[in-house]
Amino acid sequence: MNKKDTILIVIVLIISIAIILGYKLFEKDGIKKALVYYENDLVLTIDLTENIEKTYYVEGYNGKVKILAGNGKVSVDEENSPLHLCSKQGYISKSYETIVCLPNKVIIKIDNIDELDAIVK
Amino acid sequence: MKAYVSYIIVSIITIVLSLLFLFSSTNKKGLYTTNLFYMDTYINIKIYDVDEKTKDKAFDNIDKIYKKYHELSDRYQKYDNVKNIYYINNIDINTEIEIEKELYDLIDYSVSFCNQSNGLLNIAMGNVIDVWKSYRDGEKEGIPTIDELKDKNINLEDLVLLKNNKILKKSNISLDLGAFAKGYATEEVGKYLESIDIDKYIINAGGNVKVGNHYNNKKYKIGLEKPTKESDIYKVVNGNNIAVTTSGSYERFYEYNGKSYHHIIDPNTLFPPQYMLSVSVITNDSTYADALDTMLFLMSTLDGLDYVNKLDDVYAIWYTNDGKVIKSEGFKKYE
Amino acid sequence: METRKFTTLSMLLSLAVVLNIIESVIPLFNGYIPGLKLGLANTVILFVLYVYSFKDALYVSILRVILVGILRTGLFSIAFFFSLGGAILSVTMMFIFKKITKLSIVGISIVGSIFHSLGQIIVGMFILETANMIYYLPWLLMFSIPTGIIVGLISKELVNHLQNDLKIKEY
Numbered sequence: 001m002n003k004k005d006t007i008l009i010v011i012v013l014i015i016s017i018a019i020i021l022g023y024k025l026f027e028k029d030g031i032k033k034a035l036v037y038y039e040n041d042l043v044l045t046i047d048l049t050e051n052i053e054k055t056y057y058v059e060g061y062n063g064k065v066k067i068l069a070g071n072g073k074v075s076v077d078e079e080n081s082p083l084h085l086c087s088k089q090g091y092i093s094k095s096y097e098t099i100v101c102l103p104n105k106v107i108i109k110i111d112n113i114d115e116l117d118a119i120v121k
Numbered sequence: 122m123k124a125y126v127s128y129i130i131v132s133i134i135t136i137v138l139s140l141l142f143l144f145s146s147t148n149k150k151g152l153y154t155t156n157l158f159y160m161d162t163y164i165n166i167k168i169y170d171v172d173e174k175t176k177d178k179a180f181d182n183i184d185k186i187y188k189k190y191h192e193l194s195d196r197y198q199k200y201d202n203v204k205n206i207y208y209i210n211n212i213d214i215n216t217e218i219e220i221e222k223e224l225y226d227l228i229d230y231s232v233s234f235c236n237q238s239n240g241l242l243n244i245a246m247g248n249v250i251d252v253w254k255s256y257r258d259g260e261k262e263g264i265p266t267i268d269e270l271k272d273k274n275i276n277l278e279d280l281v282l283l284k285n286n287k288i289l290k291k292s293n294i295s296l297d298l299g300a301f302a303k304g305y306a307t308e309e310v311g312k313y314l315e316s317i318d319i320d321k322y323i324i325n326a327g328g329n330v331k332v333g334n335h336y337n338n339k340k341y342k343i344g345l346e347k348p349t350k351e352s353d354i355y356k357v358v359n360g361n362n363i364a365v366t367t368s369g370s371y372e373r374f375y376e377y378n379g380k381s382y383h384h385i386i387d388p389n390t391l392f393p394p395q396y397m398l399s400v401s402v403i404t405n406d407s408t409y410a411d412a413l414d415t416m417l418f419l420m421s422t423l424d425g426l427d428y429v430n431k432l433d434d435v436y437a438i439w440y441t442n443d444g445k446v447i448k449s450e451g452f453k454k455y456e
Numbered sequence: 457m458e459t460r461k462f463t464t465l466s467m468l469l470s471l472a473v474v475l476n477i478i479e480s481v482i483p484l485f486n487g488y489i490p491g492l493k494l495g496l497a498n499t500v501i502l503f504v505l506y507v508y509s510f511k512d513a514l515y516v517s518i519l520r521v522i523l524v525g526i527l528r529t530g531l532f533s534i535a536f537f538f539s540l541g542g543a544i545l546s547v548t549m550m551f552i553f554k555k556i557t558k559l560s561i562v563g564i565s566i567v568g569s570i571f572h573s574l575g576q577i578i579v580g581m582f583i584l585e586t587a588n589m590i591y592y593l594p595w596l597l598m599f600s601i602p603t604g605i606i607v608g609l610i611s612k613e614l615v616n617h618l619q620n621d622l623k624i625k626e627y
Binding site: 100 | 480593
């Protein structure tokens with residue numbers, strides 16, 4: 001193995017591990033909402049705090065997109081697309097994670113603003 | 122060949138590392154929520170770190186507790202086999218009746234508190250409250266006159282508490298537990314949760330919030346709503362194991378001729394007070410918080426400030442009529 | 457361009473397209489990391505880069521994306537632009553690194569893999585107007601190493617053995 005190759009590999013490893021550790025360190029708690037966008041417009045906000053998973057439907061470019069949300073995470077269960085890469089993406093639960101459904105032009109993000117636990121009216 | 126081996130090894134190591142990082146997860150707290158509607162209030166309860174079986178049992182019993190106090194404190198409805206406030210308000214005078222322990226204890230606590238409140242709180246205000254209610258509900262127009270109110274019987278001393286959960290009325294007073302029931306029930310729910318080792322919870326019963334330990338070793342953030350149309354948050358209280366209540370909510374009043382008339386009535390003037398827009402109390406016990414809150418609403422802010430500053434472990438914040446915020450001594454510890 | 461070179465490049469182009477399509481039916485990790493792929497088509501691009509020229513490699517790259525676009529992802533679809541961005545950045549950086557560093561072909565392959573992912577993310581951030589995609593960068597970087605190595609080793613063999621058969625100058 002070429003020495004220069006090794007240097008490259010080591011540098012790449014260090015950088016990527018450092019970033020990943022950074023993610024773990026700065027993860028915020030109190031994840032609350034999933035934001036669902038269609039063509040960059042916010043179409044649905046889902047409260048993720050319940051421990052019960054609920055089903056939601058959003059109109060995507062190719063038809064209905066079925067979303068499962070709850071328990072602090074959200075995922076796409078079913079959608080119309082050639083490769084179904086979107087429904088295979090699994091769950092996201094952190095504020096920097098995204099589910100991107102290109103054919104359906106749907107994006108799901110997690111909103112991580114430090115929310116209030118209760119409001120006294 | 123040697124070159125290939127080192128390449129392969131590097132590849133494998135990298136893949137394994139990536140997978141490890143990808144599939145490791147940090148702690149996630151699960152929680153269960155339930156929503157109830159009792160005592161005219163939407164109640165939301167969250168409990169953390171429990172398994173499903175415990176959650177089912179807990180929510181079941183919490184519902185039973187709120188339901189019980191809802192029925193017991195109900196002034197307008199009777200329930201089969203429940204000797205509640207409605208029942209008490211309709212029995213003959215000088216008749217001894219035995220009521221349920223829960224109601225007796227609640228009345229007992231309330232009467233004691235009233236007796237120490239310098240006449241500001243009175244659970245026998247039912248007759249006056251009814252007059253105001255008829256105007257508020259639109260049966261009559263405008264506001265009552267003092268004549269309509271002053272001859273109503275609100276003598277708390279005519280309520281006699283006897284042994285063995287028995288009470289009797291010496292006159293036709295009418296009881297109203299509005300200032301105590303919700304806070305008391307909420308405190309009972311809190312006690313119940315702690316008794317089954319659920320210490321991480323949030324109970325939000327309208328203007329009554331009670332929280333236990335935080336689910337992530339931080340502090341609960343409890344927002345206080347401005348008592349005005351905007352209803353945005355004017356103060357965030359940060360704390361654990363506290364009860365936070367507010368009197369003077371924007372929602373429970375009615376307007377006549379440009380003035381607001383609250384549903385809390387001053388036993389001395391027989392009219393709703395106008396000292397402030399709202400006051401919130403922070404302390405450990407939810408019953409005490411609820412009662413004190415009502416009491417402070419019936420005092421001027423200066424008197425209230427004086428009163429609270431003399432108390433240990435009790436804090437209050439006022440939202441005055443001209444939009445200023447006043448805090449009692451030591452309130453900073455919750456900011 | 458002389459005929460022989462033209463036909464050879466055309467065949468290599470078809471090979472790249474076929475490889476791209478074949479590997480697209482093997483989704484890695486079921487979509488946990490979007491944009492992750494083996495990059496087998498890069499074996500061809502690397503070959504062209506080392507045996508022919510940067511210009512040729514660039515043409516083959518771009519044409520590869522266009523053909524795959526027509527056949528698979530949809531010409532001028534969002535995925536098409538992702539691919540185009542990744543391919544162009546990748547081959548350009550491979551050329552630059554090949555010129556100014558002493559990395560072996562395997563190292564260059566890793567570089568290609570890295571910048572392909574980077575290119576896709578950058579285009580993605582522009583088109584989707586969201587910075588969230590950059591989250592996946594460290595994973596893509598890490599996986600660039602094994603995929604880059606595999607592709608690089610294959611390319612190394614191809615370059616060293618095939619150029620004789622193709623009657624081109626020694627590398």
